[in-house]
Amino acid sequence: AQTVTQSQPEMSVQEAETVTLSCTYDTSESDYYLFWYKQPPSRQMILVIRQEAYKQQNATENRFSVNFQKAAKSFSLKISDSQLGDAAMYFCGFTGGFKTIFGAGTRLFVKA
Amino acid sequence: EPEVTQTPSHQVTQMGQEVILRCVPISNHLYFYWYRQILGQKVEFLVSFYNNEISEKSEIFDDQFSVERPDGSNFTLKIRSTKLEDSAMYFCASILAGGTNTGELFFGEGSRLTVL
Numbered sequence: 001a002q003t004v005t006q007s008q009p010e011m012s013v014q015e016a017e018t019v020t021l022s023c024t025y026d027t028s029e030s031d032y033y034l035f036w037y038k039q040p041p042s043r044q045m046i047l048v049i050r051q052e053a054y055k056q057q058n059a060t061e062n063r064f065s066v067n068f069q070k071a072a073k074s075f076s077l078k079i080s081d082s083q084l085g086d087a088a089m090y091f092c093g094f095t096g097g098f099k100t101i102f103g104a105g106t107r108l109f110v111k112a
Numbered sequence: 113e114p115e116v117t118q119t120p121s122h123q124v125t126q127m128g129q130e131v132i133l134r135c136v137p138i139s140n141h142l143y144f145y146w147y148r149q150i151l152g153q154k155v156e157f158l159v160s161f162y163n164n165e166i167s168e169k170s171e172i173f174d175d176q177f178s179v180e181r182p183d184g185s186n187f188t189l190k191i192r193s194t195k196l197e198d199s200a201m202y203f204c205a206s207i208l209a210g211g212t213n214t215g216e217l218f219f220g221e222g223s224r225l226t227v228l
Contacts, residue, residue: 033215043201045155045219052215091155095215098143098207099168104154 002027004094006103013082014111020067021077021106023092034068034075035093035100038086045091051075084110114138118204118220126228128193133223135187135204142209144187145217146179148172149201158202161187162209194227201225 003026013019025034036048051059051068059066063083067076079086087110092103117136125131137144146158159169161179176192187206191198201224205217 035216037217037219039155044221045203045217047216050216093217095217098162098209099157099160100145100205100215100217101157102155 002029002094002096002101004092004101004103006092006106008106009104010107010109012109012111013079013086015082015084017082018078018080019082019108021079021090021092021108023075023077023103025073025075025092025094027073027094027096029096032094032096034066035095036064036066036075036077037091037093037102039089039091039105041088048090049077079108082110084112086110114218116204116206116218116220118202118223120223121221122224122226124226124228125194127196131191131194131198131225133189133191133202133204133225135189135220136185137187137204137206138208138218139185140208141206141218143167143207144179144181145205145207146189147203147205147219149203149222151200155203158189191225194225196227199225199227 005024032053034051037045038048039045049061063080065078089105091105093100119134144161149155159173160167178190201222203222204220
């Protein structure tokens with residue numbers, strides 16, 4: 001069975017600082033995608049960043065980057081230069097085949 | 113930009129009543145999903161739908177739930193006899209399958225169901 005674990009229910013970061021959100025997963029599949037989605041208070045989940053499992057290079061999208069450790073089945077999200085607008089729930093997602101499952105989420109607070 | 117749309121945004125119903133939640137996925141997407149999020153909790157997979165049939169469902173998706181694509185655009189989730197614990201936000205999502213598939217889910221804004 002596929003599982004996604006986010007061990008940090010809440011995290012807090014000072015504006016302009018860097019924060020790392022953790023995610024681990026378990027799967028027997030060899031071909032899959034990993035995602036981080038953001039859910040702001042407006043409710044809709046939006047994609048932050050995506051990583052293909054076959055790519056060794058860590059994905060980067062502006063201030064967002066991942067540390068993908070395939071052997072360890074770890075997929076952490078680093079947010080640099082945190083902004084007030086980054087405050088949200090962040091869900092780590094795993095897509096194997098055509099089903100995506102999510103971790104329990106990490107609520108990120110950004111302090112001014 | 114194409115988007116997934118859901119109606120209603122909020123529905124209040126009495127326990128035991130039937131509810132239909134509607135979704136219009138992005139037009140060229142081929143896989144459709146329903147997810148559920150009980151307030152403040154994780155987003156849980158309910159069901160996936162492809163080629164006019166269920167491709168996978170979770171243990172949450174029991175006999176009181178059903179999905180269908182009645183025409184070429186709508187994708188519905190029906191709850192036959194609602195229970196208090198069905199109160200949640202229900203998200204529809206779609207994915208482009210095929211050569212350019214990136215695995216990214218596109219979510220609607222959700223339908224909040226409140227069962228009294």
